[in-house]
Amino acid sequence: MSLRPTASVWIRGDSLALANWLADAGVLAVSIHAIGAPVPWHALLLVYGSAAIVGSRGITPGGVGLVEGTLCVGLVGAGLHVGQALASILL
Numbered sequence: 001m002s003l004r005p006t007a008s009v010w011i012r013g014d015s016l017a018l019a020n021w022l023a024d025a026g027v028l029a030v031s032i033h034a035i036g037a038p039v040p041w042h043a044l045l046l047v048y049g050s051a052a053i054v055g056s057r058g059i060t061p062g063g064v065g066l067v068e069g070t071l072c073v074g075l076v077g078a079g080l081h082v083g084q085a086l087a088s089i090l091l
Helices: 007-034 044-056 066-077 082-090
Strands: none
Touching: 007 044, 007 082, 044 066, 066 082
């Protein structure tokens, strides 16, 4: 017996995955705003996407440490101070 999803099942699954990814990036934006830092809208999805890719590589369980480090480096590169980047990531 094999499982062969229809195109509508694939589209629905992909849509839900994209919504989840965008919601996670939105939470990062809200965390940055909550600490009083300006949200780097021009780089937010790139920074979050880079961290998601690093976390999916599986070097550490769940990407612990690597995701946070990637987010911190990306946010500092986008213009936040180190303290603001760390605080928003830990929040």
